[in-house]
Amino acid sequence: MAxxxxxxxxRILVLSAAIATLFGAVLLVLFALGGDSLSLFLQPLDxxxxxxxxxxxFRLGGLxxxxxxxxxxxxxxxxxxxxxxxATLPVQFKGLLPDLFREGQGVVTxxxxxxxxxxxxxxxxAKHDENYNPxxxxxxxxxxxxxxxxxxxxxx
Amino acid sequence: MAGEIGHFSLIxxxxxxxxxxxxxHVGARRGDVRLMVLADRAVLAQFLxxxxxxxxxxxxxxxxxxxxxxxAANSHSLKPMLxxxxxxxGNHEGSLLFWVLILTLFGALxxxxxxxxxxxxxxxxxxxxxxxxxxxxxxxxxxxxxxxxLDPAPLEGNGLNPLLQDPGLxxxxxxxxxxYVGLSIAFSFAVAALLxxxxxxxxARWVRPWALLAWxxxxxxxxxxxxWAYYELGWGGWWFWDPVExxxxxxWLAATALLHSAIVVEKRDALKSWxxxxxxxxxSFSLLGTFLVRSGVITSVHAFATDPARGIFILxxxxxxxxxxxxxYAWRAPKLSPGGLFGIVSRESGLVLNNILLSTFAxxxxxxxxxxxFVEAAGAGQITVGPPFFEFAAMVLMSPLVVALGLGPLLAWxxxxxSRATQIAFPALVVALVAGTVLVWKTAGGYVMTAFGFGLALxxxxxxxxxxxxxxxxxxxxxxxxxGLAKITRAQWGMSLAHAGLGVxxxxxxxxxxxxxxxxxxxTPGDTATIAGYDFKFDGVAPVAGPNYTAxxxxxxxxxxxxxxxxxxxxxxVYTNPPMNTTEAVIYxxxxxxxxxxxxEAAGAGxxxxxxxxxxxxxxxxxxxLMMMIGGLFSLSDRRLRIGMPTGKRSINNPATAKRKKWVxx
Numbered sequence: 001m002a003x004x005x006x007x008x009x010x011r012i013l014v015l016s017a018a019i020a021t022l023f024g025a026v027l028l029v030l031f032a033l034g035g036d037s038l039s040l041f042l043q044p045l046d047x048x049x050x051x052x053x054x055x056x057x058f059r060l061g062g063l064x065x066x067x068x069x070x071x072x073x074x075x076x077x078x079x080x081x082x083x084x085x086x087a088t089l090p091v092q093f094k095g096l097l098p099d100l101f102r103e104g105q106g107v108v109t110x111x112x113x114x115x116x117x118x119x120x121x122x123x124x125x126a127k128h129d130e131n132y133n134p135x136x137x138x139x140x141x142x143x144x145x146x147x148x149x150x151x152x153x154x155x156x
Numbered sequence: 157m158a159g160e161i162g163h164f165s166l167i168x169x170x171x172x173x174x175x176x177x178x179x180x181h182v183g184a185r186r187g188d189v190r191l192m193v194l195a196d197r198a199v200l201a202q203f204l205x206x207x208x209x210x211x212x213x214x215x216x217x218x219x220x221x222x223x224x225x226x227x228a229a230n231s232h233s234l235k236p237m238l239x240x241x242x243x244x245x246g247n248h249e250g251s252l253l254f255w256v257l258i259l260t261l262f263g264a265l266x267x268x269x270x271x272x273x274x275x276x277x278x279x280x281x282x283x284x285x286x287x288x289x290x291x292x293x294x295x296x297x298x299x300x301x302x303x304x305x306l307d308p309a310p311l312e313g314n315g316l317n318p319l320l321q322d323p324g325l326x327x328x329x330x331x332x333x334x335x336y337v338g339l340s341i342a343f344s345f346a347v348a349a350l351l352x353x354x355x356x357x358x359x360a361r362w363v364r365p366w367a368l369l370a371w372x373x374x375x376x377x378x379x380x381x382x383x384w385a386y387y388e389l390g391w392g393g394w395w396f397w398d399p400v401e402x403x404x405x406x407x408w409l410a411a412t413a414l415l416h417s418a419i420v421v422e423k424r425d426a427l428k429s430w431x432x433x434x435x436x437x438x439x440s441f442s443l444l445g446t447f448l449v450r451s452g453v454i455t456s457v458h459a460f461a462t463d464p465a466r467g468i469f470i471l472x473x474x475x476x477x478x479x480x481x482x483x484x485y486a487w488r489a490p491k492l493s494p495g496g497l498f499g500i501v502s503r504e505s506g507l508v509l510n511n512i513l514l515s516t517f518a519x520x521x522x523x524x525x526x527x528x529x530f531v532e533a534a535g536a537g538q539i540t541v542g543p544p545f546f547e548f549a550a551m552v553l554m555s556p557l558v559v560a561l562g563l564g565p566l567l568a569w570x571x572x573x574x575s576r577a578t579q580i581a582f583p584a585l586v587v588a589l590v591a592g593t594v595l596v597w598k599t600a601g602g603y604v605m606t607a608f609g610f611g612l613a614l615x616x617x618x619x620x621x622x623x624x625x626x627x628x629x630x631x632x633x634x635x636x637x638x639x640g641l642a643k644i645t646r647a648q649w650g651m652s653l654a655h656a657g658l659g660v661x662x663x664x665x666x667x668x669x670x671x672x673x674x675x676x677x678x679x680t681p682g683d684t685a686t687i688a689g690y691d692f693k694f695d696g697v698a699p700v701a702g703p704n705y706t707a708x709x710x711x712x713x714x715x716x717x718x719x720x721x722x723x724x725x726x727x728x729x730v731y732t733n734p735p736m737n738t739t740e741a742v743i744y745x746x747x748x749x750x751x752x753x754x755x756x757e758a759a760g761a762g763x764x765x766x767x768x769x770x771x772x773x774x775x776x777x778x779x780x781x782l783m784m785m786i787g788g789l790f791s792l793s794d795r796r797l798r799i800g801m802p803t804g805k806r807s808i809n810n811p812a813t814a815k816r817k818k819w820v821x822x
């Protein structure tokens with residue numbers, strides 16, 4: 001194969017290869033972002049307001065309501081309620097709960113609503129925050145309920 | 157007292173950094189040797205002050221001085237010593253102090269190791285480095301001071317998040333920071349070269365060891381973090397495409413590209429302005445990563461301190477550094493003399509392809525990471541970009557890279573022959589195709605993508621071996637081959653090892669992702685579960701006590717066709733300060749894969765919920781990362797990088813006689 005004769009040719013070649021790759025990447029982004037790789041991040045009030053359909057995949061963030069936690073007889077299925085202090089949503093999860101899971105603690109769960117309006121979570125994410133108050137899970141109306149760990153940050 | 161010493165040292169360091177950032181430029185402009193030499197002194201002084209400050213904070217942590225807010229919020233008197241020390245960098249303020257410590261350490265190292273750099277150039281480099289120190293010190297002093305006092309002092313501290321009390325995580329941030337900050341050297345070299353208006357093969361030779369060192373640390377830091385997630389979080393996962401993970405991955409991609417393009421500058425005097433740009437981009441990604449992690453703008457699994465004032469400060473600094481260096485680049489880069497030519501099929505082209513693919517991948521990861529921010533800013537609600545997006549991008553962009561990686565090292569510089577390269581690599585192609593086909597056939601067509609990845613991994617490993625075989629002429633003259641082996645330079649060993657490491661890693665990823673066996677179940681003592689041919693017999697649980705926690709320990713006797721292999725003892729720990737549960741998964745690595753067990757909660761009536769895995773070949777992931785690191789270190793130890801550096805061109809070497817170019821205004 002013949003080598004390139006001039007600098008200009010070389011530059012054009014490299015540039016066009018780069019542009020082609022970048023163009024391909026942009027197409028890729030558009031294509032992939034259109035699919036199910038994007039998921040909405042909602043709090044219970046949003047779920048109520050947006051009338052989310054059953055089966056649509058999204059992330060649910062909020063606090064685990066105190067006293068709502070229970071376990072089914074199989075020992076693996078957990079039920080609890082996620083609240084943002086303005087609305088609540090029942091959640092069902094089969095698996096091992098993450099270390100940080102506690103009543104009153106913030107959680108982010110991934111899954112979809114079933115026909116009964118129960119959020120069936122496929123994952124419950126442990127948010128490890130050095131100060132124990134993960135963002136995106138704090139109640140929107142702070143006067144209605146207080147985040148149990150809001151006092152844990154000292155003197156700042 | 158220690159707190160005040162630390163605080164005072166930081167202020168002094170800032171003063172030294174300001175001097176070091178300004179005066180050397182004046183010296184370089186005037187050709188005043190004394191002013192230029194000042195850069196070395198200023199850098200050393202900054203380093204000593206940073207060490208003092210860091211030592212003061214460490215002292216406060218070790219002695220549990222709870223009158224310091226930072227210590228009270230992040231430590232506890234009953235914590236083991238290792239975690240008292242790692243607690244120093246386990247929090248926002250301390251980690252920034254650590255960042256500054258490393259930044260000044262690298263400056264001091266350049267000053268020490270760079271005695272053979274032309275003075276003019278060295279003083280420019282150190283001045284840019286000092287400017288970065290100024291930025292970070294201001295950030296610490298104005299928004300995140302670790303030395304503030306608390307009055308009255310509490311009797312006991314809040315403790316460190318138990319998830320972070322782990323040896324893997326004690327060393328993960330320092331490694332990662334050494335990598336992030338190591339890229340600052342490449343950045344400073346790039347900016348200094350732009351200021352001086354000259355990029356030579358010699359420049360690449362100076363930059364490459366630093367970039368390589370940073371890359372080795374970055375690789376290690378990411379691998380450690382991933383390993384920690386694998387065994388500490390108890391999910392069996394090791395990478396989640398979380399914004400914070402991406403933040404460390406983007407600089408890694410850019411640094412990898414930089415390593416390769418610097419070779420082209422060094423050997424062939426081409427791709428100069430691109431390499432400069434890459435050095436700027438790599439460090440910008442480091443800063444961006446810091447911004448993403450520290451500002452909390454993105455909802456992430458790892459959310460650290462979220463303080464808007466800090467976010468705005470870092471964003472401003474980010475804009476200044478990236479904007480400033482890019483403006484300088486736009487102004488000066490066109491004036492760099494054009495470099496050598498090369499053919500379409502050549503080693504250079506291979507490296508260009510590597511660069512195009514790696515930087516495109518970095519760009520795609522960037523888009524995926526920041527997209528939620530833009531959507532939220534546009535008022536369209538909160539969204540997250542999930543793993544499918546990144547996995548798809550990785551597959552599409554990294555597959556051609558791996559294919560090219562097998563052929564690239566076989567091509568000659570300037571003008572190579574593809575036919576010759578394919579001839580050498582042909583057996584690798586056969587191995588890959590056969591292995592892929594067999595896998596598809598064995599699984600009855602169920603795992604086409606896995607077979608593809610499997611084939612790619614084998615192709616890469618085989619072609620690396622074939623490259624070595626070709627180099628020592630194993631086929632032509634088998635008798636002399638052994639002596640040929642001794643002639644291979646360390647840099648070449650490094651390259652082969654790192655490339656093979658990627659292959660091994662790819663092997664681990666594809667096989668473990670596809671063939672992991674997992675069971676989530678409730679077990680009563682005496683029960684046996686069979687996973688991938690291994691029998692896990694549950695022997696019940698027992699309570700145990702640790703230094704600052706109590707735990708429930710489960711016992712699993714694992715046997716393979718009757719022969720007992722091991723007893724796995726996972727724990728479910730409850731820490732007292734702060735009160736929190738952690739799951740200590742237990743992992744027993746076999747050659748064929750990892751046995752992995754997690755014990756959950758009591759499920760009533762003497763039953764326990766457990767999760768058991770068999771993850772085939774997952775060790776390939778860590779082994780591959782280790783091979784890459786060792787490869788990097790091998791290459792770093794190559795004699796040619798350490799000694800025998802030719803001195804620079806006269807124009808920048810001799811400041812007294814150097815004619816100042818008209819457009820050097822600084």
